[in-house]
Amino acid sequence: MSKVKLYIARHGKTMFNTIGRVQGWSDSPLTPFGEEGIRKLGVGLKAAGIPFKSAYSSDSGRTIQTMDIILRETGLETIPSSILHWTTVRLLSLLMKMVDSHWKHLAI
Secondary structure, three states: OOOOOOOOOOOOOEHHHHOOOOOOOOOOOEOHHHHHHHHHHHHHHHHHOOOOOOEEEEOOHHHHHHHHHHHHHHOOOOOOEEEEOHHHHHHHHHHHHHHHHHHHHHOO
């Protein structure tokens, strides 16, 4: 059985983030600052030479925009990409919170 590495990125900064509004299921586009941060992430991923085979995003505009920027900056616009329904994304979000709390617990 082959191993799979899963890389998870949060969407870039949005207009709602800027005004301190919780987005929930509302959608707000990335700010120029958010786009720049995600662009830098894409550049870093490309420099790291990670061999991505596919990409996934939730069905919110901000996450689709984030995925598109990453794929463009890594030069991987042609790899298979899929938009996931919000229930699948909710499960991944819970996983991210578990991983995040684990790392915070280990932080000194």
